[in-house]
Amino acid sequence: MNTGARYFLLVLGVVISLHYLLSFTHEEYGRITSMSNIASHFQQSPTSSDDTAFSGDEISIVVPAMDPNDTDITELLHADPPKANATFVILARNSDIDGTVKSIRDIEDRFNHKYQYPYVFLNEVEFSEDFKRRISNIVSTTAEFGVIPHDHWFQPDWIDETKATAGREKMVKDNIIYGGSVSYRNMCRFNSGFFYRHELLQKYRWYWRIEPDIHFHCNINFDPFLYMENNNKTYGFTITMYEFEATIPTLWGHVKDFIKLHPEYLAKDNSMDYMSDNNGETYNRCHFWSNFEIADLNFWRGEAYQAYFNYLDAQGGFYYERWGDAPVHSIGAALFTSKDQIHFFDEIGYEHNPYTHCPRKQETWEAGQCGCNPAKSFDYDGYSCMKQWERIQHK
Ligand SMILES: Nc1nc2c(ncn2[C@@H]2O[C@H](COP(=O)(O)OP(=O)(O)OP(=O)(O)O)[C@@H](O)[C@H]2O)c(=O)[nH]1
Ligand SMILES: *[C@@H]1O[C@H](CO)[C@@H](O)[C@H](O)[C@H]1NC(C)=O
């Protein structure tokens, strides 16, 4: 190669390297390192684009001839991105293993292989060796498997079983989904008032709830936990809809009684108008679909929500009726936090049969490489409560 050709290749190399550098917008990196400083290193040894690998926040650039003693750059390149005090939470039965593997595969591929958050699995019986083995084989981080304390799961002794049986029989007759199931009621009560007290969750502030057989349809190119933390959010959702009236006939009456006893817990600028069309007199049955949740465990652990849960629990409605954790959580979040502490995660394409939230803005859909059909997004379905959510946003 003559000198001219060599010089040409050198310049080409510099241009390619600079191109990658400029398309590279990691905030922290940009703040600490000046472009001219990095560029001087590349000029000493122009590298081909093959030597440069970007994967979101996890940055690794291989520059063979870089001075290894130049620690301000090497340290930076290997520094972990900021991380939240957070975990995934999955309640599941051993028999849910196939559906659980599918859900975890999705969240790993769309998010967690890059962001590396741990998992906590909970069950009222020990997880089987098979369950643990198959989960451990697909997670990129750590998984912990916990057993739920007996009293956090099973129907309490003080529940009047005659009354509970009558309630279930009526719901079976009326064809209410899970109307005859005691275990479903245990699950709803546990998710309403106990999961955040589990020993394995004590070390965390944030959680992301995942269920078996759900789907994530878009790449999640940001950290929702950090988003929550940095924007003073408490509760995040993707789908909102109406609850079946037959499962909660007396719930709102008890909520109103509780508010009368404890008006001090109501947040200023709360979301009452999302849940009620008449200033709190009646419940319009809108709630956040809790099979997806990203939220602050410390909010559930806090005085207001805990007092509210204990009050509702004492009414027995988790067993005499079939109160779901979705309306119970939603009403708590809507009343005891301000509306700007609740966040709609539009970018997160999410499906739990039979509904899907798919981002409808084309830029969002493309940026996430979403596989879902935006035209089928649940947001403006007749059964969605998005209208009610939106009407309180601009007040
Ligand atoms: N360990 C355990 N987990 C349960 C039990 N019942 C439900 N779950 C879990 O609780 C969550 C909600 O239960 P689902 O059966 O998904 O209830 P759903 O979402 O209302 O209804 P479908 O998903 O349509 O069946 C899921 O994570 C289940 O795996 C149970 O008896 N034991
Ligand atoms: C790095 O620094 C050490 C100690 O200052 C020195 O001995 C070593 O030769 C340096 N290495 C290079 C490649 O400059």
Ligand SMILES: *[C@@H]1O[C@H](CO)[C@@H](O)[C@H](O)[C@H]1NC(C)=O
């Ligand atoms: C994470 O949050 C929990 C709950 O608030 C807290 O007890 C724990 O100390 C936190 N851990 C870290 C590393 O901040």
Ligand SMILES: *[C@@H]1O[C@H](CO)[C@@H](O)[C@H](O)[C@H]1NC(C)=O
């Ligand atoms: C978070 O929002 C709540 C409700 O608007 C407000 O009272 C609180 O001061 C905010 N906290 C921070 C750290 O901004």
Ligand SMILES: [Mg+2]
């Ligand atoms: Mg489910």
